Amino acid sequence: MSSVPAHHSAQSVRRLMRGAPGISLALLLVLGAVWLTLRGAAPGSGSSSKGSGGVSATPVPIPALASGIPAVAYDARHGELLLLGDQRSPSATWLWSPQGWVRTTPSRSPPGRSGAAIAYDPVGQRLLLFGGRTPAGQLLDDTWSWDGTTWTQLNIPAMHPPGADFTSMAWDQARNDIVLVTMTVAANAGGETWIWDGARWSPGGARARIPLDRGFVMAFDAAAWTVLLLTHGEVASAPQTPSSTWSWDGAVWRQLTTAHSPLAGFSTGLALDPRLKLLILVTAPSDRASTAAETWSWDGTDWKRLHPPSQPPAPIAAISDGSGRLLAMSPSTYQAGSVLQVWAWAGTTWTRLA
Numbered sequence: 001m002s003s004v005p006a007h008h009s010a011q012s013v014r015r016l017m018r019g020a021p022g023i024s025l026a027l028l029l030v031l032g033a034v035w036l037t038l039r040g041a042a043p044g045s046g047s048s049s050k051g052s053g054g055v056s057a058t059p060v061p062i063p064a065l066a067s068g069i070p071a072v073a074y075d076a077r078h079g080e081l082l083l084l085g086d087q088r089s090p091s092a093t094w095l096w097s098p099q100g101w102v103r104t105t106p107s108r109s110p111p112g113r114s115g116a117a118i119a120y121d122p123v124g125q126r127l128l129l130f131g132g133r134t135p136a137g138q139l140l141d142d143t144w145s146w147d148g149t150t151w152t153q154l155n156i157p158a159m160h161p162p163g164a165d166f167t168s169m170a171w172d173q174a175r176n177d178i179v180l181v182t183m184t185v186a187a188n189a190g191g192e193t194w195i196w197d198g199a200r201w202s203p204g205g206a207r208a209r210i211p212l213d214r215g216f217v218m219a220f221d222a223a224a225w226t227v228l229l230l231t232h233g234e235v236a237s238a239p240q241t242p243s244s245t246w247s248w249d250g251a252v253w254r255q256l257t258t259a260h261s262p263l264a265g266f267s268t269g270l271a272l273d274p275r276l277k278l279l280i281l282v283t284a285p286s287d288r289a290s291t292a293a294e295t296w297s298w299d300g301t302d303w304k305r306l307h308p309p310s311q312p313p314a315p316i317a318a319i320s321d322g323s324g325r326l327l328a329m330s331p332s333t334y335q336a337g338s339v340l341q342v343w344a345w346a347g348t349t350w351t352r353l354a
């Protein structure tokens with residue numbers, strides 16, 4: 001069934017009002033209601049329909065988790081979540097606000113990719129994107145910034161991180177720089193650490209290597225005033241093993257001994273709860289849909305498992321936004337074409353927003 005463009009409906013209503021002075025008020029009200037309905041559903045109208053509980057019906061289809069993960073981060077300057085890459089276009093840029101998801105059309109965009117690292121630089125007031133893998137399988141070593149309107153590829157000196165995907169980076173508030181960790185291609189080489197000072201990359205050196213054989217997430221730990229790294233992801237030799245926790249002192253990664261530890265998860269998000277000043281981890285222990293997600297908190301010395309009544313099904317990112325909320329991004333399923341959901345942490349439970 002074809003729909004009538006909203007501006008055509010508006011013109012029809014106006015003509016009826018001008019040309020038929022005797023038309024009944026009831027008919028005008030009916031026509032007005034139809035026009036508003038069509039206007040709200042019209043593409044590009046800026047409106048998004050809402051389901052029960054205020055859930056936005058605006059879909060963002062994303063790839064299957066096994067084939068790629070989009071880059072997601074919070075742009076503090078503009079108060080929006082940004083997502084790069086969806087199921088239909090790996091170079092698509094989406095923005096989310098409490099009104100819902102909107103796909104933007106920047107004048108320039110990075111080549112399509114998945115598994116890229118992204119973080120907000122509060123000094124430069126921009127998002128920084130590094131690396132990833134193209135749909136054809138090529139590893140990327142480029143660096144891009146997002147200014148709220150468009151993407152810009154940065155002119156990086158010859159010394160920069162090698163091409164990599166499924167990397168992670170975080171803003172180091174203690175040292176005012178961005179810490180990037182990449183999985184080294186060479187066997188048993190572990191993870192390399194690189195530092196972004198706002199203009200260029202510099203290697204952390206041999207002492208900054210970290211033994212990694214699986215995925216990982218990073219976030220700034222306000223309690224210990226350092227960047228925290230948590231391994232996740234199963235390895236064939238040791239499935240369902242506890243994750244390991246590491247702390248960055250600006251030169252060396254140190255493994256922390258904890259009394260409790262989450263199991264290495266298939267998909268994971270880690271971010272600061274701005275209200276509680278604790279890191280919150282939301283993780284799916286495996287890629288089986290029957291396995292429930294878990295939520296953990298980190299107080300600077302140990303992990304504690306929480307038991308909220310509802311949780312994101314397959315979290316891929318956790319983000320602190322500017323309103324004091326902790327948000328989690330989660331596909332509705334593990335399959336391709338899944339719709340991305342936004343969840344908010346209220347201190348004791350998760351609530352789906354979109």
